[in-house]
Structure formats: C-alpha cells, structure tokens
Amino acid sequence: MNTKSELVHKLQQDILMWQGLKPASAACAERIGLGAIEDAFPGGVFPKRGIHEFITVFPEDAAASDGFIAGLLAALMKDGAACVWISTARRLFPAALSTFNVAPERIIFMDVSTEKDALWIMEEALRCEGLAAVVAEVDSLSLIESRRLQLAVEESGVTGFILRKDAQRMASTIATARWQISPLPSVLEEGMPGLGFPRWRVELLKVRNGLPGNWVMEWAGDGFLEVKRVLQQGGWKADENRQIG
C-alpha cells in the first residue's frame, strides 16, 4: 500500500517534470513577480516551459493582454535575451513596451501575411534556445497545431504566448494555461486628477495540474501589484467636474 502511493507520487512528479514544470524545491528563486497568481500553478512556479494562451476578442482586451504579456516579458527577458513577436495584423506600438520595462529594440517583430507562416515561424522560434519568449497573434489554433508548439517548447524551454482572437473560449488546445485579461477602471488617490496605473482583471481559465482563479492586478510602474481590496469608486460627480489634469 505504502509502496503503491509512493509510486503514484513518483509518477506524478515525473509527469510534472515531463510537462516542463520544475519541482517545488527550485521554486523560490524562479518567481517572476506575479504574486498570488503563481501559487495557482503546480509547484507554485510560473511554467516557463509551456504555451500560454490569451483569449482576446475585443481590441481593448488585446491591449490589456499586450500590456500583461509585456510585464511578463520584462521578467523573462531580464538576462538580456531577445524575444520574437509574430503577427498577421500587428497593432502593438513598440514605443509603449518601454513602459513595461521591456527594451523594444530587443524584440524582433515578424509581420507575416498568412496564419500558416505565423505558425511555422512560431514553431521554428520556439526551437531556438537563444530566445526568452515567443509571442504570436493568431486567429485560431487547432489541437494538432498547439501540440506541435508544445513539443517544441518542451525541447528548448522558450516560453510561448499565443494571443487568440476567436471567441470560442473553450476550444481544446494543449496549452499549459489559458488566460483572459480585461481592463478594469484605474484607481487614484482621492481627489487626484487623471488616470491611475493600468489595472486588469486577470482570469486564469485553465491551468494544467493547477487551480484556476481570478485576480485583480495592477502594473505599478516597475512591477505587478496585486490589488486585494477593490475600492468602489464612481466616476465624475456633478460637483467635481474639473477632475481633469
């Protein structure tokens, strides 16, 4: 009996290893500043060897996802490695990435015309060990395609991000995690004019071997900050019409 449970535990650990997830002992050094979200992943480690899928239907969601990914890239590209950003209709403004501590000149953009080319480049790029991460904006992703990408990732350890534009949220893919980022009203100190830090609702719809959940995150200038208590704040009141900076 004892041996059996040990065997099962051992097998579970092995499966986690094969799926690119490090055991808990190495965890503390590899946190990337996502706070409580990282605890949702198996072992409490953000899976770098994996495909992360972001569902973006509206352009506003896409902008929020871009910002969130840029924040993750800042941590992944810390050692000076480059990143590839593949797109068929790119709207990302390179100059904005510096807001999220990413040097835009270290990102190589590949603007292709067809989805097929985008996926081919993504697979090639994921096999390239000199890169920190690969981001691809695609309309849809099939099970087979995602499987190929996952195999490439497991070989090299390059993190893959997919920005999926189709509304079928639950289309089956092999992705390690499925996210949805949507913008939330920013919050400022009482009586201050202008806009606050970008704030998002981060929903983890699916995590392999982990616990899905949702959080409110803010990009606080140089890192993510989890917002525990969401203050209810109204818009303009009639008497403070001149809140504008």
Added chain:
Amino acid sequence: MQRRFVSIWFRQLLADWQLIRRPELSAVPFVFAAPDHGRMMITAVSPLAGEAGIEQGMRAADAKAICPGLEVLDDKPGRCEKLLRGLAEWCIRYAPVVAIDEFGKDGLLLEVSGCPHLWGGEREYIKEIVSRLKSKGYAVRLAIADTPGAAWAVSRFGKVTPLIPSGEHAEALLPLVPEALRLEETVLAKLRKLGFYQIKSFIGMPRSVLRRRFGEGFLLRLAQALGTEQETLVPVQVPVAFQERLPCLEPIRTRTAIEIAISKLLESLCTKLQTEGKGLRKGILTGYRLDGQLVQVAIGTNAASHSVSHLLKLFKLKIDQLRPGLGIELFILDVPKVDDVTPEQEAIWTAKPGLDDQSVIRLLDRVAGKVGPQVIHRYLPATHYWPERSVQHTFSVTEKPATDWRLDMPRPTELLPAPVAIEVMALIPDHPPRFFIYKGVQHQVVKADGPERIEREWWLDKGEHRDYYQVEDEQGRRYWLFRSGHYDSEKQFKWFIHGFFA
C-alpha cells in the same frame, strides 16, 4: 631575361567613360568639374570641349563663357581611381603584374616580361591591347620599354615609335621633354628657367651638380627611367571569387541527391571560407539541366556564416524551387557576397544571450529564406514626437539605439495604423470629451488626462496639430483620442481615436 614594361595612358579617361555610358553626349562638348575653394574647377575635358579651347584647371564659369553649349558634370573624388582599378583588373589577362600609375593617376603600368610572345610578338601584343581598348571606347597610347619610367615617358611624349627595343630606352629618352621623367612642378620650372628643354641637354651632367640643383628626387626619377634604379610596382590584387563546381556522373533528379550535392559543395566551400576567415552572406546555386536550361536558387544570411549545417538548412528550404526536369548535370555554387567572420565566443562566458546570439541569427536566416526578409522588423527610437514617426525601422540586428526610449509621456500599447474618426461630445473647449462613439458604441468618459499637444512637423508635412487625451470609460477601457486642430468656428476640427492603452 630582360624585363619589359608596358605603360598604358588613358588620354581622356573620364570623358571616354562618360561617352560609353551616355553615347548621346558625343555631339555635345562637356567637362567634369569639382568644387575647389568655392569655385567649380574643371577636372576633365571631353574631346569636343578641348577643341573649343577649354583646358583642365579652368573655372567652369569661364569655360561656359567660351563655349555656351557646354555641359558641366559633377566629378566625384575617387572616381578615376575606381575606373582605373576596374581596368587594371581587366588587364590581368595580358600580364600578371598590373599596377595603377601612381604619378599621373591616368594610366596603368604592366610588367610583361615573357608575355608578348603569346600574342605573336610585341608589335601584335601592343596592337591587340590598343584595339581592344579602342573597341570599348577608350582612347589610349601605349609604349613598351625596358623600364617603367621609359615606357611611361614614351607613351605620353614619344613621337617616333611606341616599341622601344631592348637596351635602347636611354636613346629613346634623349629627345623627350623633361616632363617625361615624372618630375614635380617646382623642378620642372627650374629646368625651364635654365633652358633645358630636352632630356639630352642635362643627362650627361655630373650627378653631384644635378643633386645640388634639383634634389635627390630628381636623380631617383632619372635613374628609374634609365633602369639603374629598380622601381617596384604595386600589383592590383583581384579578390578571390568563391565558386564551387560539382559535375555529376549521372543526371540528378531526386531531392536526396540534390541535398547530397549541395552538402558536398558546401563542405569544400566552407573549408575555403574558413581558411580565408570569411563567411557567406549571399549564395547562388545554379543547376545546369540536361535540356540546356538553367535553374537557380539563392540564399542570404543575416550574419556571415561558414557553417555547413546552417547553410545546408537554408538551401533545404529552397530545394522545392529547383526543377530538375530531366536531370541536373552540373552544379555551380557562387558566392557573390562574403564578409569577415567574427570568431564565435566560447559558451563559457556567454551568460547573456542576446540578439547577436548565433541561434537567433540562424532563426532569422531561416525565416528570411522561407517567408522573405521583408517580414522581419526591428525598431529603434527616432527623434520625433509625432507618434507615427517616433519609431524607426532598422534592418540590422546589431544596431543599437542612438537615443533612449522616451518615457515621459504615456503611449498606447496598441496603435491603430491610421487614426479613425469618432463622434464626440465635449462640454468645454480644450476639455476631453464627455462621451464618444466609436464603431457605433457609445463610451462614457469617466477619467481623462491631457491634453498633450503634438505639433505637426511642418518641414515634413502640412496639416493641423493634434491634442491628445488619454481617456477611460466606465468599464475601465482606456483609449487615446485626439482632436485635430483648434476649436474654431471657421475652421474644421475633428476628433479621432488613435490607440488603446493596456
């Protein structure tokens, strides 16, 4: 064996070159001019302009007064040297040592010892060179003599024969003017002042007297012309062309066979490249088919490479485009562009992989080979405030930003390719709108920041300035809006959406 030298003098190199390029100029007198101390000075004269009395060293304005229909063309520094270099490389077919004439910069010096008999004698040899150059359109004068100095002198000033038999070059020099000795202008002026109009009038004078009057350089030139002093020519080096040939015993038709052929070609090419310290930047593979047709594929790399496996991978992406037809008999691999290879750093110290990481460069090569180099973009900051121009595209992987990225003003995460017109309602002028309608959806503005005025760069284009506002609607979605132009009752102003914030 007696050494023999040929001097080729291009009498009007630039004019001939221009006439070859633009034959329609043959009826028009033209000159080349270059700025010198704020004036345009004539540097080369065409034959027609020369007949009209225009000389080298005149001012272009004066020349135009003499000859009203004169066409003045710009002369670029170094053009003559470049032309001569090209001609020198061409002349290697006649002699192994070809040098550019360093004194006049308008001719070539060839060491032809042991070459003329291949053309049937010196007379035929000279005739062949002259007629070949003439048929190309260059007017030349040639001379052959025992020393480079004598050949130079006779080619420019000789009146009797260009063919100076061995051992007679000293006699041939005697009736020539002192200019034939390649002397400096100050020495020539002195000689003229003293009444020496021919070489024979001073050649018999004691050396000590000549040295005291005209200096050591004069004696050296004299000795070089007479052959008592050796003159070394600096031969023109032709760059090595990297080319590999692979003839096949049987015509090749299958993909595997083509791959083997390419890898064989690359193996021998890469060892050659390695010994020279070069790497391939561009390669063209030509297949000669059984039916006489040629098939070609080309590859390019982002950084010089002499790795067989990498280049083979690039070719493999292109093999589909090779149509073997009945079969390919002969493969030729040409390398039109090579670069120096920077030795790869050992992996021990490279803790920081970056853009110049070899694996990244190889990835870029593969993408450029398969999809095309135009899909790869990299951006650097540009010194413009206008959002569309604030990033500039670069083709180089290693180029570093010249300025920092600006962080003082917010920029949207997503920028629309072109601003889209929206309908707005604003209460007070110069205030952000209370609501706006974009794509049929009404957005209530809750928070806003701005305006940030960005003026149009009038030296680049015309139009109104933009007042940018960062706004947030009741659901927290953040937009970048702008009003084009002032609030004005007469002029038009319009609102646009230009981007989305994270």
